[in-house]
Amino acid sequence: DAGVIQSPRHEVTEMGQEVTLRCKPISGHDYLFWYRQTMMRGLELLIYFNNNVPIDDSGMPEDRFSAKMPNASFSTLKIQPSEPRDSAVYFCASSLRRGWDYEQYFGPGTRLTVT
Amino acid sequence: SQQGEEDPQALSIQEGENATMNCSYKTSINNLQWYRQNSGRGLVHLILIRSNEREKHSGRLRVTLDTSKKSSSLLITASRAADTASYFCATAIQGAQKLVFGQGTRLTINP
Numbered sequence: 700d701a702g703v704i705q706s707p708r709h710e711v712t713e714m715g716q717e718v719t720l721r722c723k724p725i726s727g728h729d730y731l732f733w734y735r736q737t738m739m740r741g742l743e744l745l746i747y748f749n750n751n752v753p754i755d756d757s758g759m760p761e762d763r764f765s766a767k768m769p770n771a772s773f774s775t776l777k778i779q780p781s782e783p784r785d786s787a788v789y790f791c792a793s794s795l796r797r798g799w800d801y802e803q804y805f806g807p808g809t810r811l812t813v814t
Numbered sequence: 815s816q817q818g819e820e821d822p823q824a825l826s827i828q829e830g831e832n833a834t835m836n837c838s839y840k841t842s843i844n845n846l847q848w849y850r851q852n853s854g855r856g857l858v859h860l861i862l863i864r865s866n867e868r869e870k871h872s873g874r875l876r877v878t879l880d881t882s883k884k885s886s887s888l889l890i891t892a893s894r895a896a897d898t899a900s901y902f903c904a905t906a907i908q909g910a911q912k913l914v915f916g917q918g919t920r921l922t923i924n925p
Binding site: 703718741744747754790792797798799800801802803804805806807808813 | 914
């Protein structure tokens with residue numbers, strides 16, 4: 700298996716623009732997680748899905764952030780409009796069964812820079 | 815403050831030496847996991863220890879868990895330059911369906 704795939708790997712955009720991050724989880728994994736990593740706040744859980752259904756989005760910082768999982772092999776995290784404070788590395792992870800009781804597999808991340 | 819806090823924040827040792835990192839947490843957990851992150855990469859799962867376990871081994875890794883002290887340690891024996899990375903503990907808090915990650919320990923192995 701290729702592991703968790705994220706695209707793009709790097710994204711540079713201007714404030715106010717829409718940003719869409721993409722993730723393909725490992726086939727057969729029921730759980731998908733979106734995290735954000737910054738120096739100041741560390742690794743934060745934004746939202747997670749179980750069988751394509753959003754379960755907990757309490758970590759999504761603002762209404763500017765939205766996430767979807769239209770099918771078992773694809774998820775997006777969208778920021779609209781983007782702001783400089785959104786600059787971070789965004790990780791997608793997937794897990795078999797309960798993602799907090801089993802290991803999570805992380806993608807390589809998308810480094811987002813908003814100028 | 816953080817649920818999981820690693821100590822030390824940074825550690826630099828010579829190749830071949832053992833490296834020990836600690837993690838403390840505040841609330842009861844179902845399990846505790848350790849992950850490694852190489853610079854510019856995603857996190858890689860190392861080991862999971864459940865709340866009813868006290869010690870686990872995986873290759874050169876040894877993890878202990880003391881639920882009475884709410885702490886865990888990760889020992890890497892006979893360190894190698896390739897072990898240079900950041901190491902994170904993550905706790906699965908009882909009643910909370912998610913992992914909470916600490917801030918990490920940055921480990922540098924000097925050749």
